[in-house]
Amino acid sequence: MPIFEFQSEDGERRDFIQPAAVQFFQFEGKNWSKVNQPVRIAVPGGSKGPQLPHGEAEMKRGYYAEECKHGSRWRSKFSKRQIKKAYNW
16 A cells, blocks of 8 residues: 555644545544545655756766777667757767
């Protein structure tokens, strides 16, 4: 069952494990109702998302890493033309 945030009549907010269909319930003598606004999400390490590779330097680093891993006979599955078209170069 998922965790949802509920609010009591006196304004206290707590997380409870309840079925998605439950909107109201009683716990410890208090009436609790489901909060319909989105809950904040904490992300460890800051709020930056993953950095996506872009640009010519990153492309060359990736190709170099593959050549180091698989040897000098490694060849890309993509032609120079396909790469240029994908990156709008």
